[in-house]
Amino acid sequence: MxxxxxxxxxxxxxxxxxxxxxxxxxxxxxxxxxxxxxxxxxxxxxxxxxxxxxxxxxxxxxxxxxxxxxxxxxxxxxxxxxxxxxxxxxxxxxxxxxxxxxxxxxxxxxxxxxxxxxxxxxxxxxxxxxxxxxNRYYLHYREAEKLGKILVEDIQGLSDNIKVSLTGEVRRKMEVIKPVELLVATTEVAKLRDYLRDAEELEFLEKQSGPRNLKAIHLSSGAEISIHLCKPEQFVNELFRTTASPLHLSYALEGNQSFTQLLKEKNYDSEEAIYSAAELPFIAPELREGLWEFDWAKSKKMPELLEVSELKGVLHNHSTYSDGAHSLEAMAQYCKELGYEYLGISDHSKTAAYANGLQEFRIKEQHKEIDLLNEKMGDFRIFKGIESDILGDGSLDYSDDVLASFDFIVASIHSQLNMDEKTATNRLIKAIANPFTTILGHPTGRLLLQRQAYPINHKAVIDACAEYGVVIEINAHPYRLDLDWRHVHYALEKGVMISVNPDAHEKAGYHDMYFGVCVGRKAGLTAEQTINALSRSEIEKYFEKRKQQALSKA
Missing domain, CATH: 1.10.150.20 (5' to 3' exonuclease, C-terminal subdomain)
Known part of the structure; x- marks a missing residue:
């Protein structure tokens, strides 16, 4: 309009x-x-x-x-x-x-x-x-996985003699995907070609397709689709080959042999058998980037990757007190229904006027409602939080006595995003050094496929979090997935705790936790390194200890 x-x-x-x-x-x-x-x-x-x-x-x-x-x-x-x-x-x-x-x-x-x-x-x-x-024709992981699963179901339904799986970047759970790849083992390729020609949502690229690969375009999203073909007996080998990154495939194994060479020797019946032949433990698909997974495998320190089921609570969420779609009670009730033990509500702070951020008198109103809800929700607990804006000079936008009224503080940048690396890094480090900061929210401000991250010195910011005991958020919203998994790995090496947060602005947003876990798993994140894998009583003690430390320094 x-x-x-x-x-x-x-x-x-x-x-x-x-x-x-x-x-x-x-x-x-x-x-x-x-x-x-x-x-x-x-x-x-x-x-x-x-x-x-x-x-x-x-x-x-x-x-x-x-x-x-x-x-x-x-x-x-x-x-x-x-x-x-x-x-x-x-x-x-x-x-x-x-x-x-x-x-x-x-x-x-x-x-x-x-x-x-x-x-x-x-x-x-x-x-x-x-x-x-x-970034043309890339899909966010959420959309790529959804499209991929629909294609898998459709293709699987064509015949009992077809075996199909997601593969490539989708199976490795990359944050953005191009193309959406599938592996199909079948002797009935004609049925597959007919499906691609007839599907209303697809344009079959016959001229670009060959005997071992079929290509198509998903019309509504513009996404590229690549379907690898193989014989049924080759399925495991080809799934391994098409899943792993080139660096993983070419890694020098014992005797200077690579996986590429190993796969040519015989057809395996499982991916576990392939790693066993390489005298290595099984490496999860999302770790197969050729970066640090072999160091873990060789030293027999392969991490037991975080599962969604291990998360006990949901921190960093918004209600109608700021710009959320659902009331505080509705957000809490649904969180409890999903089986979580606690909810960390953290509506926007007063600087975020565009998001109906909370002035001091409205904080008192919210805290009063939280106390009443906690009285009637049994073992479930709502923790009082705020997403406090990091101002241009790195300070938070409430006085210390107001910050002290919360159980935890998520500190985030939402404005003045056009910064050079030094300015952005110093701004974040000053906020991290604030004794009331509990969690650093979406550290780079990126919106995948929409807006670039502001440049920061990741090591300096992560080192500061390690020094001041600040938790780093993996913002699980599919458009953010921030902190990037490549830097989460360094944070884990420095002993920094991670919080997988959905930044939910409605009840359905809790389900985005899955995408945050995908990011964490790529970095090697375990439950022991995840703050919201703590039980309700454990995180209650953590928040209280953190607050007492802040009060002693304020």
């Missing part, structure tokens, strides 16, 4: 409706037109739109605007830090409709000349466009 210049009042009415709809727990698909009109903040016009979607699974107004929008402009709408009004200006004034043409225009200084732009904005725009091009 902004792109096509709709009036501001109409746009505001949509935003207002969205704000209210995100907070309702009613299932919109089950409501009549009259019931939709009764929802606070939803007028007759918005109710009609929802009703149209309910009845037709589509929206004519949206489809009309979409048909007038070039695909390249839709891609440009994803540029980090640039809203529809700026994209509209570029489109109309410079007749630019692709990211490639946008970069060319930036290099010719045409964008800087536009009203409201300038040299710095032009450079940022060019960087953002290059980032999007570089």
């Amino acid at each position: 902004e792109l096509f210049g709709e009036n501001d009042f109409k746009i505001k009415s949509y935003n207002s409706a969205v704000f209210n709809l995100e907070k309702t727990e009613k299932r919109l698909a089950d409501l009549s037109l009259d019931q939709l009109e009764e929802i606070e903040g939803v007028g007759k016009s918005i109710a009609k739109i929802i009703d149209e979607i309910n009845r037709t699974q589509s929206l004519g107004y949206y489809e009309e605007m979409l048909s007038k929008t070039p695909a390249g402009i839709l891609e440009m709408m994803k540029l980090s830090g640039f809203g529809p009004k700026k994209i509209k200006l570029i489109w109309e004034q410079l007749k630019i409709e692709t990211l490639e043409d946008l970069i060319t225009a930036c290099e010719a200084n045409k964008v800087a000349a536009l009203k409201g732009f300038g040299d710095k904005t032009q450079e940022k725009l060019k960087e953002s466009a290059s980032f999007l091009i570089q």
Whole structure:
């Protein structure tokens, strides 16, 4: 609507409706037109739109605007830090409709000349466009796994004589995926080709396919799909070969032989048998990167990787007190229903006004409700936390006496993200040194495939966490997965504890814990190194001890 210049009042009415709809727990698909009109903040016009979607699974107004929008402009709408009004200006004034043409225009200084732009904005725009091009057709792990599982189920259903598995980066649980790879063992390849030709959601790339590999495109996401073919007796060998990274496959084993050579000798009946032939313990698929897994294997110190079932509580979550979709009680009740022993609520702090951050008087209101809920929820415990903003100078945005009222503090950066490495690193280290900081939240601020991380000296930040006893978060939201697993490994070497946190803004967000565990497992994370694998009583003592230490230093 902004792109096509709709009036501001109409746009505001949509935003207002969205704000209210995100907070309702009613299932919109089950409501009549009259019931939709009764929802606070939803007028007759918005109710009609929802009703149209309910009845037709589509929206004519949206489809009309979409048909007038070039695909390249839709891609440009994803540029980090640039809203529809700026994209509209570029489109109309410079007749630019692709990211490639946008970069060319930036290099010719045409964008800087536009009203409201300038040299710095032009450079940022060019960087953002290059980032999007570089990440084209990648999927977040969550979407890749979901798509992959659908394909596995569909292909498995074609015949009893087909064996299929996810493989490649999806099986190694990489944070972003391209392509989505599957391994299929079958003697009925024709059935598989027919499936790829006929599937509505797929475009079969016959010309790019060969006798051992079939390629397709998933139309709605643009994801590339690569299907490896093998004979049934080759399945285990090929699963191993297509799963492991090149570095893992080429690693020099005893006698200077590699896995690649080992796999040529015979067909194995299990991956365990392959490692046994190499005189090594089994290495989990997500560790097969060729980085540090062989050091563990050779020294017989292979970690017992963290399982979701070992997590006892969920820290770093938001409720309707700030920008969450569900009430504190609803978040706590669902957390308990999932079998967890405790919930760490940590709504946004006062600096995050855009997220309805908590002023001091509202903190007291929340703490009063937490006390009442704790009285009636039996053995389940809600811990009082806050996601305190790290200000530009590295300080937290509450006084020490307010910070002391919480059980734990998640310290995070949300603003002034355009920093150089020295500034960002110093800002984080000062926050880490604050005695009230318990957990460092999403340390690099990245949004995978959307926004680059601000640069930090990872070793310096992790060393500071080790020095001050601060826990580092693996933010489990699929778009963050921050801290990156490559750096989590160094944190584990330095003895830093990890907290797998969903940053849940609604009840369903708790299920993202799985993706955080995937990240931790890639780094070698165990339950003993995970703070929220502690029991309720254990973490209660941990928080209390930490607070007493902070009070003695404050």
